[in-house]
Amino acid sequence: MMFDRGIEIKTPAQIQTMRAAGLVVGETLELLRSAAVAGVTTGDLDALAHDHIRSRGATSNFLGYHGFTGVICTSVNDEVVHGIPGSRVLRDGDIISIDCGAIVDGWHGDAATTVAIGEVPDEVLELMRVTEESMWRGIAAARLGGRVSDISHAIETTIDAAGDYGIVEGYTGHGIGSEMHQAPDVHNYGKPRRGPKLVKGLALAVEPMVTLGGANTRTLADDWTVVTTDGSWAAHYENTFTLTDTGAWVLTALDGGKARLAELGVPYGGD
Structure with a gap:
């Protein structure tokens, strides 16, 4: 059913x-976290993702999307998003930031994580922590009857309170369902209580992209890979979630988000 503004x-x-698709995505990302070690190629990770998604009876929503050639996006260091494996x-x-999606019976899941390969500087680990925390704080800010920008505001507030980071503005979270990218956009900054209303049956992919430097980006000659213009490193986290009568349900988290939401004092809305 379509709601206000084509939502x-x-x-x-x-x-x-969508939960079934989300579990495939969550499982795939767990597999790739373990497999992402020094000496492995981004293509190796893509092959693992392809095999796992297929083994679960799902299909990739990335492969072939506007000509994209992988089943995951693999963005390394100063690459923000859309790196080609x-x-x-x-x-x-x-x-490495790994973005993964899957389709089950026509319904989509989409999530991303950033993985450290071996020993990385403390400031990079902190960048990763802040980015992931901002994603969870954004989800935790969502309430039935609230507005989409409540999520955006919580993300921005979390990042700004943590230090001097760049919040990438040209790319956003999004609605998701029978297509991977739908209305509404979910920005990673903004004032609260604006935008479409949060209602039951709305599913959103929340995905902050944060850098150690400036927020400006450019796209490489491959027409996909987005990098920071100042060469600063970036982190990217994403989950798909929905709201039920009892709270938030993170469809791409293996536990539905129950543990992290409890830490944040937010009711869990899953089965």
Whole structure:
């Protein structure tokens, strides 16, 4: 069903199918976290993701999307998003942001994580921590009857309170459901209580992208890979979630987000 401003509202059964897709994504990212070590190529990770998604009876929503050639995005160091997997070898001291999606029975899941390869500087580990924390704080700020920008404001506030970081503005979170990218956009900054209302059946992918330097980016000649213009390193985290009568349900987290939401004092809305 379409809601205000072309926003898709899912039935409970459709949300359950999105949960199935989300579990495939969550499992795949867990597999890739363990496999992302020095000496492995980004193409190796892509092959692992491809095999796991297929083994679970799902399909990739990245492969072939506007001509994209991988089932995951692999963005290393100063690459923010949309890195194409291939022959690049991961080295000790790198970080890699892995974005993954899957489709089950026509319904989508989408999530991302950033992984440290071996020993990385403390400031990079802190960048990763802050970025992930801002994602969870954004989800925790969502309430039925609230507004999409409540999420945005919580993300920005968390990042700004943690230090001098760049919040990438040209790329956003998004609605998700029968398509991977739908209305509404979920910005990573902004004032609260603005934008579409948060209602049952709305599913959103929340994905802050944060840098150690400035917020400006450019796209490489491959027309996909987005890098920081100042060469600063970036982190990227993402989860797909929805709201139920009892609270938030993170469809791409293996535990539904129950543990992290409890830490933040937020009611859990999953089964």
